[in-house]
Amino acid sequence: MPGHFPKFTMALPDWIESIVRPGEVFKDRLSRMRMAIRLASENVGRNTGGPFGAAIFEFETGRLISVGVNVVESSRCSIAHAEALAIALAQQSLVTHDLASRSLPALELVTSAQPCCQCFGMIWWSGLRGLVVGARAEDVESIAGFREGPLPDGWADRLRGRRGLLPIGVEVDVLRDEAIVPLQAFLASGRSPYNPGAS
C-alpha cells in the first residue's frame, strides 16, 4: 500500500533565544563574528550539532535578522548546515525568497567557518550581499574532520563578480584564531564528524 510523503521542518535548538534574539544590534564586524563563533561554541557545548554557527545582519545598522547552527544529526537532514538555517529563517522572517529584494536593506551572512560546497551555492541563490568568514575550510577539515567538498576555483571572486547579478562581497580570515576554538572543542569532545558515504 503506498504511503505518504513527509514534510521537513527546519528549526533552531531551544537554547538559541537564551543567547540571542532577532532585532538585537551588532554594530561592528567583529561583534557580529563573535556572535557567530559563540553560536558554534554553544552548539558544541550543548551537544546539539556540529561546530558551526552563522548569522545574518543588516549590513549598515547591524540589526540581527536570523541565526543558524548545524543541526544535521538532530534534525536528520544533511542540508541543515548553519548557513542553511540562517538563510531559510531570514527569508521566512522577511517573507521573501530574495534577500536582495529592493524593499530590503543590504544583508550580510557572517559565518564561523568557510561555507562548504553546498552553502556556497545557497549563498549564490539567496540574495545576500555580503559574506564574512572566520575559520578556513582547511581548519574545518584538519581539526574537526568534516569533508567540505570541492568549491569552484576562485570561489570568493566568483561571488564578488557575478555577470548580470549583484556582487556578493567576501571577507575571509576574520577572527580566524577565535573561530578555530569551536572546531577544537568538537575534536576534544570526542564526537565524530558525520561524513555521509565515508568509505
Added chain:
Amino acid sequence: MPGHFPKFTMALPDWIESIVRPGEVFKDRLSRMRMAIRLASENVGRNTGGPFGAAIFEFETGRLISVGVNVVESSRCSIAHAEALAIALAQQSLVTHDLASRSLPALELVTSAQPCCQCFGMIWWSGLRGLVVGARAEDVESIAGFREGPLPDGWADRLRGRRGLLPIGVEVDVLRDEAIVPLQAFLASGRSPYNPGAS
C-alpha cells in the same frame, strides 16, 4: 522589543500525491527519468514553481522513496529546489541524515535538469550513491533563464571519485530532449525566472 526566530517547513505541493506515491516501483532508468520530468511539467502547468522535478529511488528495486519539485517562490525559500526537497524528505522518511547508511540499499537521485551550484553540494553531503540527469545547465539557462551558478571543474568526476568517501555514479543527458520540454513550457508561460540579486 526583540522578536522570535521562525521555523521553516519544506513541503510538497498538494497535487503531488495525485501523481505519485512513495513505494511505487519504477523498474528502469527511463521510467524514473520520465517521472522526474513529469513532476517538472506538472509544476509548471499547475503554476506551483520552477520547471524542475526530482525523485529518489532504490537503485536496484526502483522503489520510489521521495520526490521534489521547485517551490522557491511559493515557500519563500531560495533553498527549496527540487533536489533539496527530494533529499530532505527522503532523509525524513528513512529517519537518517545519511542516505549511505549501512542499513539502507543504494539510493539514486533522478533529476530533470543538471543540479545547480547549491544542489551539487547537497548531493555531496547526502549519502546518495547515484545521480541521473536529464537537461543540461546550458538548457536551463538558455531556455528558462535561471542563472545556475558555477560548479567545480569536472563536477561529475568529482562526484564519481571522492577520496575517502563512497563514489557517486553520474549519468547525464538521459532523455535530454524530453527533459527540455518543461523548460520550454516555463518560457511559453511567460513567467520570469527568479534570480535573487538580478542587477
